[in-house]
Amino acid sequence: MKARIAATLGHxxxxxxIRIYRYVYNDQTVYWETAPCCDQQSTVYDTKGNVLCHPDGGITGKGDGQCANFEKRKANERLVWQDPR
Incomplete structure (x- = not known):
């Protein structure tokens, strides 16, 4: 997530x-990075920084469909970081 934060601060x-939240999803810790705006997809990463899915956003607002149950199954929300600028 440090690389994602650095990339965000570089723009x-x-x-x-942009905010990054930590959740438990499908019995694993994941990080959800919000999308900056309009028709962009948010991203869910595993603890190694691998992209798991895009649960929302995009033209349909439903992401890429790879974790359509994310909203219902995520638990233990914790704000990890938000752009301080």
Whole structure:
């Protein structure tokens, strides 16, 4: 996630600001990075930084369909980071 944070800080501030949350999803710890805006997909990563899916956003608002149950199955939300600028 450090690389994702560094990449975000390397670009101009987005609106809404980027946030990263930690959850338990399908019995594993995952990180959900919000999308900056409009028709962009948010991203869920595993603890090694691998992309698991895009649960929402995009033209349909439903992401890539790879974790359609993310909203219902995520648990133990914790805000890990948000753009401080």
């Amino acid at each position: 101009r501030k987005q609106y809404p600001i």
